[in-house]
Amino acid sequence: MAGRQHKWHGRVEDAREACAVPSCGEPGEFRAPLTPGNFDGPGQYQYLCLDHVRAFNARYNFFEGMSPDEIEEAQSPIAGWQRQARTFAHLGADPAPAWSDFADPLDAIAARFRSGQRGRVERFSGAERAALDTLGLKEDVDRTGLRKRYSELVRKYHPDRNGGDRSFEKKLGAAIEAYQLLKGSRAFA
Structure with missing residues (x-):
């Protein structure tokens, strides 16, 4: 007890x-x-x-x-915690690339663990660049711009919006395929 x-x-x-x-x-x-x-x-x-x-x-x-001064130091929220700390080694990993080398900081984090790449990390792959061209977009587009452009093209090429004209079906299919590829891209994650 x-x-x-x-x-x-x-x-x-x-x-x-x-x-x-x-x-x-x-x-x-x-x-x-x-x-x-x-x-x-x-x-x-x-x-x-x-x-x-x-x-x-x-x-x-x-x-x-x-x-x-001693009173102010004693009242500090970190009083008693000021100690020398050892510097941690990278333990075999390469140091992180410079933040200034990247347009998106998340690319910098991922780039640290990619093998063989140094310097600027490309935001889009070759297939993704081709998809951007299909949609008529530049590489600086964001997720909102991508969605907006896709909606415009679907409205423009869809047969229901063109009085049943099926001549734009290939362009509509290409726009849908390009959008599907890009929306899953790491650039828009």
Whole structure:
């Protein structure tokens, strides 16, 4: 069974020492540091009764004796975490290419793990470039522009929009095929 919760946090059970304050006859049930602010080790403690530990806590000032710069540093959210860290090696992987070599940062991430390629990564493959030509688009097109152009061509070439004229079926098929290829391309992922 777990220990019983006590009303007074930090109370020393079965205290045998008397309160450290002279002329106090109460048992010293609460531990208080002799030198406040010393957190470099276990430190020295005194044992006080409840009334005297309350008085001790009321006048306790952690920042006593510190300069304004030391106080600001102690209040920093990262206080105590400033440590030297070792530099990690690449462990066999090539360093990442320069960000300035890429139009799309995601290409830079993927390029790090492609073998044999250095420098600029091409956004589109040869088949994808041909599909862009079929749709009449340039390589700087985004997903919205691709979808918009595809919709325009479907409306233009579809027989239902041309009074049943089937002469544009090859162009419609080419536009649909080009769109299917491009929408699955990593350039639009």
